Amino acid sequence: MDINEFLDLVHKRRSIRRFKNEPVSDETILQILEASRWAMSGGDGQPWEYVVVKDEAKRKQILDAWLDPTIEAYWIEQTRVPELRHHHLRTMPTEPPFKDAPVLIVLLGDRRTFQASVLGCHFLMTEGSADAIFQKNMANATQNIHLAAAAAGLGSEWISVNKLWARSIKNILGIPDVLEVHNIAAIGYPAYQPKPNYRRELNEIVHYDGYDMSKYRTADDIRNYILKLREETAPPYKQGL
Amino acid sequence: MNRLDSFIELARERRSTRAFTEEPVSEEEITNILEAGRFSMSGANAQPWEFIVVRDPALRSEIVEAREESHLVNAAIEQTRLEEFRLRGKSQATSQNVGFKNAPVFIVVIGDKRTHLCSVYSTPFLPGDCGAGTTYLKNMANAAHNMHLAAKAQSLGSMWVSIGKLWDEPIRRILNIPEIYDIPCMVCVGHPAEIRSNGVRRDLKDLVNWDSYDMSHYRSGKDVNDCLMNQRQHTRSAYVTKP
Numbered sequence: 001m002d003i004n005e006f007l008d009l010v011h012k013r014r015s016i017r018r019f020k021n022e023p024v025s026d027e028t029i030l031q032i033l034e035a036s037r038w039a040m041s042g043g044d045g046q047p048w049e050y051v052v053v054k055d056e057a058k059r060k061q062i063l064d065a066w067l068d069p070t071i072e073a074y075w076i077e078q079t080r081v082p083e084l085r086h087h088h089l090r091t092m093p094t095e096p097p098f099k100d101a102p103v104l105i106v107l108l109g110d111r112r113t114f115q116a117s118v119l120g121c122h123f124l125m126t127e128g129s130a131d132a133i134f135q136k137n138m139a140n141a142t143q144n145i146h147l148a149a150a151a152a153g154l155g156s157e158w159i160s161v162n163k164l165w166a167r168s169i170k171n172i173l174g175i176p177d178v179l180e181v182h183n184i185a186a187i188g189y190p191a192y193q194p195k196p197n198y199r200r201e202l203n204e205i206v207h208y209d210g211y212d213m214s215k216y217r218t219a220d221d222i223r224n225y226i227l228k229l230r231e232e233t234a235p236p237y238k239q240g241l
Numbered sequence: 242m243n244r245l246d247s248f249i250e251l252a253r254e255r256r257s258t259r260a261f262t263e264e265p266v267s268e269e270e271i272t273n274i275l276e277a278g279r280f281s282m283s284g285a286n287a288q289p290w291e292f293i294v295v296r297d298p299a300l301r302s303e304i305v306e307a308r309e310e311s312h313l314v315n316a317a318i319e320q321t322r323l324e325e326f327r328l329r330g331k332s333q334a335t336s337q338n339v340g341f342k343n344a345p346v347f348i349v350v351i352g353d354k355r356t357h358l359c360s361v362y363s364t365p366f367l368p369g370d371c372g373a374g375t376t377y378l379k380n381m382a383n384a385a386h387n388m389h390l391a392a393k394a395q396s397l398g399s400m401w402v403s404i405g406k407l408w409d410e411p412i413r414r415i416l417n418i419p420e421i422y423d424i425p426c427m428v429c430v431g432h433p434a435e436i437r438s439n440g441v442r443r444d445l446k447d448l449v450n451w452d453s454y455d456m457s458h459y460r461s462g463k464d465v466n467d468c469l470m471n472q473r474q475h476t477r478s479a480y481v482t483k484p
Contacts, residue, residue, distance in 0.1 A: 010280040
């Protein structure tokens, strides 16, 4: 894949929240995971494993288990000023946005693979710390899934999993304690055509040979930025729901 | 080749490059890399990333030299492991000889945690793998990973260089990075001066479970050690391959 094709892929990938009732072949799923398997990881630790959930009963159990943890999140969200609340938690949740997805890929992480990284990362805690490296490795494997899904003409959504939901998912799928549930990639054929995505301009976020203070954002700038993001995200979000 | 196969090929063929030629990287190539970083995924589209492109040779040297203390501390800690488990590059407690020092471009990836206001507010209170800090870190990783893929898509070599605690402060000073930012990593880019052997990954069938976890895939502590040992052996030979 050359750079123009890659940039086109990166530009066109969008989070999709409504899916057609059309199955995804096992071959395509395996190809998507093949792209994920080749993601980067510190010391080549490869902490990732996957549970592909297509079985309707199992998917329903996972969807049902989503509700209570999300209601917990809803009540916490209500303490914010209304305009800064996340779109997804402005009304009492009833069912997951990704409920139609025919495939849920549950990403599991194995912290024992930390051993692959330089040992010092456990003792010199910062962004280069062991946990941070682990999180970043898992992200790398996840993003490749979403890019590969987009390359296959599929839609996908990255669903983070909090610890309340993770416990239920572990029970439903029989996941051993040593593995962590990181996130779910919901995959299927998109039921709508998403609008182009919003990103800050390159000249706002790039500095040359040192930080350019003219680009520094104050606390007010950040608040206005979040408000702008909420506005930008609202139409595609509503489109998907 | 269809788009999916073509993307798999890109992901599979990207390798960390640890030796670079002096050939410069064009403005356009750099912009393409940054563009791929800009369009990465982030929770609620928070986009915490900014990039400092460092091409000035004096600044790059300063950054490399400032790593010495961090390197020595890490190398000393690494000596406490059995030799066959030590990470190469950290296996000797001598002065650093880092492969990325000749890369003509360092892209320092900095993150603004204030943008995390964008995510759902519950992440600090209902932790797990979507805790506030972890979502931010994953967003930053997404930007870095896309940049590595964009480098490979232009036949450039790249290396992911994590910034540890002892190296953070000098980099911040050299590049005048305000305290509000984190500095998770650098993406070092240039033309590769080495040919790397193929990467090694666990087989897909060992990683994939269908509809529930397959206990035959479960790894004991010894299995994890054996896997690590295999990787170390492979990585060592990959390190020494030169054109």
